[in-house]
Amino acid sequence: MRNIKDIRFDIDKVDEKLIKLLEKRFDLSKEVSLYKKENNKPIFDKERENEILKNLEKENKKYGPYFREIYKTIMEQSKNLQKKCERYGLLGKKLGHSFSKIIHEKIGNYTYEYFEKDEDELSDFFQKRDFKAINVTIPYKNDVIKYLDVISDKAEKIGAVNTIVNIEGKLYGYNTDYEGFLYNLKKHKIDINGKKVLILGKGATSNTVKVVLEDLGAKKIVRLSRRFKPFFKDVSNYIDYQIIINTTPVGMFPNNEKKLSDINIDDFKNLEAFVDCIYNPFMTNLSIDSKIKGITFATGLDMLIAQGVRAAEYFLGKKIDDKKICQIRSSIFKEQMNIALIGMPGSGKTSIANILSKKLDREFIDIDCEFEKKYGNIEDFFKRYGEDEFRIKESEILKEYGKKVGLVIACGGGVIKKEINYYYLKQNSFIVNIKRDLDKLAIEGRPLSLEKRIEDLYKERKDLYEKFEDVSVENIDINDCSDEIIRIFYENISY
Template identity: 45%
Template sequence: MRNLKEDREILDKIDNEIIKLLEERMKIIKDIGLYKLNNNLNTEDKSREREIIKNLENEIDGEFKNIVDPIYSSIFKESKKLSAKIKDENFSYGLIGESLSHSKSKEIHELLGYYPYNLRDIKTNELDEFFKLRKFKGINVTIPYKEVSMSYLDETDELAKEIGAVNTIVNRDGRLIGYNTDYLGFDYSLKFYGIDLKDKKVLILGSGGASKMLQKLVMDKGAKEFVVISRSTEDNYETIEKFADFQVIINATPLGMYPNNMESKVDLAKFNKLDFVIDLIYNPLKTKLILDAEKLNIKTMSGLMMLVAQAFFGCELFLDKKIDESLIIKIYNKLKFNMENILLIGMPSSGKTSMGKMLGEKLKRDFYDTDKLIEEEEDKTIPEIFVEKGEDYFRNLESKILKDLSKRNGLVIATGGGTPLREENRYYILQNSLVIYLNRNLENLETSGRPLSKNLDDLKNLYKERKEIYEDLAHIKVDVIEDKIKNLDIILKEVENYENSCD
């Protein structure tokens, strides 16, 4: 039988072991905090906490089960405090806003190459503490904090004052100074695309922080007049047709932005004098608004160049020095190529799947075959689907799968021979993809297992129906040769030439 002194000595030893383990745990929490900062992950993970407590309750003697929750809830609370502190202390340059998981700002600033750059999802009730700490050296600000952030500043640049919104804040020896490089980025983008707003009548969709920047800029550029379309004013989407003679439309709303691709409230066909359609959205690379304009042969500008340019000018403010402006085009081209899907179209058996796999391996991109995805979803072959459920069912399923897949970036995608026939599919394809048409000699196309091309005559008829659609949709046409390695080299060279021609 142990005495009290011996029991206390054992407890002291156990407590020392617990403290060492807690110390080790907190060191790992610091590493996790840095990882979450660098990968834009939330500090909290309630489901994991509940799972840990439940597992530990199952491990401990039932007599002591009730002690697990209060002890570990306290540990988790302190762990979150430490993780948040680590994120604050190591957040020197970055972006603050809400829902930043699809932001390209980190990639752009790290391509600029002057500093580590992180994304920080911040809730409204966390803003006071964040700005009070002033741990950062330079930050960019996005939705919904471009206007509210101004209240935390010691000084605001005159341009940003006039606009009424900031997107860049620099910490100069503890003083927070706000700027608006969205203005500079949009101005650069207009010049790059050769768009002149002088004497133009401009319709601005949206009334938020980005809209305020545009209102200032279009007047500075000598626009004849501008009107802001907003859901809450008399100039709204219901009355937009009274501005049918306007020459420029600029979208400054998130309508049509990922993941709500293909949304638009404007029928461009009702505008009879449009010269330019501009969308500040960069994901997807082409919104429905942009695609509608291209269909009407109206000159367009999307938001990617502005995004890169505003980041460049923000970087100059962070560093307080001028840097090489040619970086804007280099980063734009790299970012655009990384975001683009490479999508293959062509007749059945033209080599889309085999070339797609090889392209994916060569470019280190994930490869998807829409026909394969359809078969997996239905657990049937495509001929079986045609026989059992009909072509309409198959085409509807094809559109559904393409709609979801085409929202993504940086993939290689092989499509079915009939995929481009529907106009909605062509829109899905063009929003994010560099389209390559593989044109293989009809004599070399296989017919086995092809429900719509069972013989050469069927193939010839299909080709006549589809040839013009393929050619109109494609950015690149490749005449297929019967050597896969050489064919791959041809495709890669054509892609390189195309990208260089777009510089």
């Protein structure tokens, strides 16, 4: 009989060969995963796995059951390896507002995760390197640089990284915000050359914006800040500037109603364009102010999508056509932008909104119903507290639901009487004015409609409805009207 030392020596030799074979097998598993991803095939094939395990027992009578258990473990670890190699996502501190997952899962056949980390968790996160590629958002675009092995020239010049790719354990950093912001300017035909440009904010995004503006030949660039000179309060020194770019998070979800108190679009008499880097909500108060003034404006969504597509090119190692940016933008608006209905009392807003919610598979919110859930019958509330108090409460409800997306909202007839309600609605909504012949309005149980002649009420509100609306649609038949709204909605957001 052989001694135990010789037997263990032979086992060690066999184990060495097994380990090398397992390394080769895992390398091949990664190749298979890459092939399937590029050819839009499912990563895991349960039928094939079952067939291999069945054949193991059938062809190996002596140790078949043991081989089966070993192979089940090998297959499970191969899947874990593939998952690890294919992890994509976004690194940030608070990511509840982000659209990045929606965007990336429309770009490629990969799952996109959110990695919410505090500052003291970053070191461990990067030490593990448990991802294939990630995006980075505020407040870590500067902080991540020290963890990288290689940084692109552009990212180094800007001093910020928003895209990191893990290539065989080495971390490569890039800045695709540059391309995203540049795309946004070009799409909205905003000419920077020779212009005076005011940047609001001095964070990582403002660094990117500043480099783009310099490359485009801006005549003068000034950044205002809350903490560093020149301050926001010094804005009066720059009211002759022609372009304003907001890189601050002021007005971003969930604090949509916030506004930079020192910045008033009306003060800038030479203003040609306003560019926002915020994308949630779709329009901030400053964007809405620019729209009202008839000034060219660009919101942050185009920048976000464009930088995401450029980042995905690094993720996947291939070029993606710019048409994809437009397709994703249209898709997001179709899925996420609210449809808000305004119009005279009894014009059919609630009935039409109900039909729209079913046809579009969206949640339906009736502002009057939400009011009654909180405060009781509207007619009784009017009698007890008066219209002014009703309008205050109505605005509070609009403020709450205006922040949300993917809704159909039916508004009360007098919602247009408070200017702030336009901001609450317009930030995330396509606003449709429902028109109906006055003699066909259903006015029973509507306080103001009972107090005033309907003609006088309409005369009082007509201009306000037109001021709020994106479009108006006649309600002759509620089904035809809802179909027309859907057609116009898709037509207006597909650009």
